Amino acid sequence: MPETSSTAAPDIRAGRLSAAQYAQHFADATPPLNASQAMLESERCLYCFDAPCQTACPTDIDVPSFIKSISDGNLRGAARTILEANPLGGMCARVCPTEVLCEQSCVRNTQTDTPIQIGRLQRHAVDALMASAQPQLFTRAAPTGKRIAVVGSGPAGLACAHRLARLGNEVVIFDAKPKAGGLNEYGLASYKTTDDFAQKEVQWLLDIGGISIQNGWRFDGAASLDKLQTEYDAVFLGLGLSKVQALGVPGEALANVRNAVDFIAELRQIEHVNQLPVGRRVVVIGGGMTAVDAAVQAKLLGAEEVHMVYRRGVETMGASAAEQEWAQTNGVVLHHWLTPVEVLGSSHASGVRFAEQALVDGKLQATGKELVLGADMVFKAIGQKLDDSPLQATGLALQGGRIVTAEDGKTNLNGVWAGGDCRAGGRDLTVEAVEHGKRAAESMHKELNHG
Secondary structure, three states: OOOOOOOOOOOOOOOOOOOOHHHOOOOOOOOOOHHHHHHHHHHOOOOOOOOOHHHHHOOOOOOHHHHHHHHHHOHHHHHHHHHHHHHHHHHHHHOOOOOHHHHHHOOOHHHOOOOHHHHHHHHHHHHHHOOOOOOOOOOOOOOOOOOEEEEOHHHHHHHHHHHHHOOOOOOEEEOOOOOOOOOOHHHOHHHHOOOHHHHHHHHHHHOOEEEEEEOOOOOOOOHHHHHHHHHEEEEEEEEOOOEEEOOOOOOOOOOOOEHHHHHHHHHHHOOOOOHOOOOOEEEEOOOOHHHHHHHHHHHHOOOEEEEEEOOHHHHOOOOHHHHHHHHOOOOEEEEEEEEEHHHHOOOEEEEEEEEEEEEEEEEEEEEEEEEEEEEOOEEOOOHHHHHHHHHHHOOOOOOEEEEEEEEEOOOOOOOEEEEEEOOOOOOOOHHHHHHHHHHHHHHHHHHHHHH
């Protein structure tokens, strides 16, 4: 059993690796295709008329069309097709689970072949546009005279603002953080979004004009909503999920037990990764993509031993099979059917005690076996939820702690729409949040301008 003494100080420090190792570890996880690779890959596409890949895309990108444009050497045309449907197509190409969306639906899979690398081709086209002399594709329609408030500058809010601005409306985005981008800026692994791409994409979105951002503004309930409703013609709520689920076990409040999302955000914002301390032994509790991002980055920072522990079996993990494989490839040890019982230690965590579980008649039951993993740092990554306390007095209909909306994002309150992770019934995907923002913008514009 690993050492779990509560008297020994935790081994947490920065600078565990050389500068060359850090540079290698935090380089682009999936290097972009070069021109020859992109051409060869695009020519593998069958350009299906009734394309299942397009149906599988939440933003309905015309995948065969943009890939055909790449094969014809028309990268600008390919980018237009992508960004017309998904204005955050560059980021989605980097972080969307394409292996369970468009690429899983590729007909090449039925021919004992590998699917088209749709995500990498999408990135190739959008990156080429961003690097061009004239990256702005779209122009604004004639001014409508309408002003809309967008709360939250994450994928849903940005997509909503961009579509509204294109349609001729004025938009003000309100956000609590110092930088716009939401999850894309603060919640994704550094190796997925290298070269400050999140901010480059935000700037491209803003360059269309008609959008301003007020940072450092926090939504605090009915008073905030009332003020926005009074001062603007409509309001879009893209609040995201800011509250982290608690473990609910003894020892959770010890100093070296952290929320995984805070660790990821800190790593994204730090100037040099060698400045961020990490434990020699790290335990990450959770089975989603946030858990994978935290676990892998802890290993890349120089942790010698990283365990990722999930309470159910591999088939119900939130992280895709590709993400799980990525974690293991980077030296993370995955554990299943273990639930935390106690974080061990006195002034600081020295380990976590887990109880083994099994599924009996559809219910989780303890088997009586336990496992203790020693740890210098413990990360909680068992999910996030909407902090609905500010919403309780607003009159908004809630379900499961999230905002109830119609398909177009309209809430039960006049003049208020919502989308992204704060909306009930979603899958918490970046690409789905973009689609929520798009649909809401079109619905708002139609209602405000009488069709």
